[in-house]
Amino acid sequence: MKALLSCLEAEKGEAAAEAWLAKLRLARGDLEDETRLLPLVALHSALVAFVEQVSDGGLDRTASYLAARDNLGVWARVLRGTRAPEDAFARIDSSDSEYGRTTLWERLEARPGYWRGRVRIAHDPKLEADGLLARARAVELSIVPTLFGYPRGTVAQSKKDDDAQEFEVRWPLPAPVRGVVAGAVMGAIAGGAALAVHPGTASTLAALFTPIFGAAAGLFWTRDRLRRVESAAQSVRVSALERSLALRENESRAGAGDLEGSVIAGQYRIGERMGSGASGVIYEATRITDGLPVAIKLLRAATAHDVTASDRLRRESEALGLSWHPNVVEVIDHGHLPDGTSYLVMELLQGEMLATRLKYRVRLPAREVLPVAKQVAEALVAIHAAGVVHRDLKPSNIYLVPDEEADGPSKERVKVFDFGIARVEWEEMRITNMGAPLGTPGYMSPEQEGGLEVDHRSDIYAAGAVLYECLVGEPPPVSPRDMWTPNTRPPSGSFAMRLAEGGMRTDSGVQPASRRMPSVAPAGPDAEPEAADVRGGRASSGRIEVPAEWRAIVERALAKRPEDRFQDARAMLTAIRAIERVDAKPPRSAGES
Incomplete structure (x- = not known):
């Protein structure tokens, strides 16, 4: 969604970007952290609103913004421990992308320059009806080779049904043999042309040695290209690591201070602090998707990983879910944040x-x-x-x-x-x-x-x-x-x-x-x-x-x-x-x- 905002602002201006945010009930700060999870429904709404302003072709132009330096934090986990794009595709689930909670990727075939995989759909198939989410996946997949210094990949959707989609990705690789052969052929053509125009001993020698020089030049060019690919990949890794560390530092600062105004679990904007206890804090919050006022209970950082405290919050959510009644507070959501903090969302009580x-x-x-x-x-x-x-x-x-x-x-x-x-x-x-x-x-x-x-x-x-x-x-x-x-x-x-x-x-x-x-x-x-x-x-x-x-x-x-x-x-x-x-x-x- 951050890439959508950047593309929209670049093509349509700040006013259009602000109108897009207002339609989605989002603030710029909500999208500052590209690793933050957002509901799939919110992503789909964002895609619909984006296409309305930029047209269908605009979605493909978000690719360059997906790999921008200030958007690399979301790719840090994908890049960690991988040396080639075909390895990174296997880790795409770990990127915590906007739809990572309701999709499961599996690799069907992989080799240098080619990858084929399937994504299993666990959410409402109606969200896939207009094809916007599938196109967004294709754009994301095409970016993976660029993270390793290669040109952007070509993506084709080979299969689609209600519960699964298949994609193929191809990207060009620098091949030393191909470079040598191409250089030799070019050298032979040049030598033959020289011999035809100026027959003689010198031209004959040139015709014999030019293919050799061409092959050497092709090998040098190919190795230089490989070196540039490796250099670009290393640069992306360093930038992704720096971005990831910066986001973590900002998160630590926010955790140490007041959470008011921040968004957690991708869909709840924190409001005023309502109270606190030995192990947790309760905030007034607003659900972004529909503006519903809620109360959200968070475990304190010191007890976020405490088994007993987490289990008590889990029990509270289970008990509330089982005990639905007009005289029992309603539980709306519960889960864990990326840092392991447990949270419980309940109806906001006034009185x-x-x-x-x-x-x-x-x-x-x-x-x-x-x-x-x-x-x-x-x-x-x-x-x-x-x-x-x-x-x-x-x-x-x-x-x-x-x-x-x-x-x-x-x-x-x-x-x-x-x-x-x-x-x-x-x-x-x-x-x-x-x-x-x-x-x-x-x-x-x-x-x-x-x-x-x-x-x-x-x-x-x-x-x-x-x-x-x-x-x-x-x-x-x-x-x-x-x-x-x-x-x-x-x-x-x-x-x-x-x-x-x-x-x-x-x-x-x-x-x-x-x-x-x-x-x-x-x-x-x-x-x-x-x-x-x-x-x-x-x-x-x-x-x-x-x-x-x-x-x-x-x-x-x-x-x-x-x-x-x-x-x-x-x-x-x-x-x-x-x-x-x-x-x-x-x-x-x-x-x-």
Whole structure:
């Protein structure tokens, strides 16, 4: 695509080039690195737009720009370890060209000056219907001999069908024998002409020796041509290496700084940084092909090659793909960048995390908790039906997105996300972390805290912990006796806290958040008067009045033993819907009995 831009600008001017870029939703900087992968659909669109401005013959004129000095980076891998064009054709897949991901080249026949090969098509055959991609391949193939100092090759397409195309490439070679014979013939012709015009002894000797001198001249000319071919090939190799190093240096500088404005995976332009964690960074981005706003998660350079970190991102993409539901964040794409960095592309969520809302409002009235609880349960039904256990459900992994079609007075849709430590039931391999349980303290079930086997009922426990925090303003207490009473947890690290922990498992090395965090949650505006008495920045320890039906749901979800909880998310959802039906009934009039 960079060659198309250069050719278009040279022939039609800068304005035409800018119009071409605008039509493709690209910026010049997006094409600066010729090794960057771009989607095949984008390449086809670029070819169509190019031909519209330059005409059909213009595509062949891009050949000189394909081998230009500032475009040699894409050929570096092809040239590495090869000594002749017929060897380079066998490495054309390793060039990471624009369509390298959906085509597979294989060599059928090769010899000096000739190569025949087949490309297998793995993408939509409709993209090949107009022949533009095939012509682009032919131009690219014709350039390979020039990288070794030879003239441009002649390409012919010998076969074409929906899943494969065959090409033949021929290029002239300097042949010493041919040069000697040609020189001798020319010398003989010259000597014979001299003898015919001026007969004599001198002419006779000239006629005898001229072929010899001609043959020597032909040999010298052929060797000089071979030398120039080798010199040109060496020059191209050096230039390709320099260009490759320059691109790598620019990439390192970009990686060390802000990625905003750059394009990754060939189709996502990075926008503002949204957040970061220990192993990754999340950016707002735009898909170039259609302008779709997305969120993209990248592993940090230090952890890009870490097996556990990469596996977690892979698990997240697989779990999201399996768990498609309106209340689960949608995964759009995932993969690896050329440097090995893993990435995950998701729908961009606009709104706020449930954790943020609780931070400022502390707790929510039951009428606001109802739609959140219902949608979280619906998400868990879909997640568990796909054979996935989330294992890290908490307020910071629940997003509230404005949606006019959503239930509830606030018109918000719940989106569950962050499946980084999810477990897929049918996968044998599981992530470990030096024997420590995975999850967030305070929302893990007792069996998860203890490092024991977990199933979908651990997610139900976490959902109960989330609902408790929404209704009370803090995670569940250590002891069930203190349920529904805020500020009954001893300060973290105190003797009383250690005593409270005595009856619980400690071999996991992980403590619940309720043990670590002293309660500082003031009562919310919807709390009962006796619970809203704030003294010295702390709420009083009066019992919060939570409707009995809500207490029953939360207490069952938070049961210590898995068999005492809701046995699946659908049962929990049914209980929540029962509350919804009660709330929906109109109040009885005074005369009704």
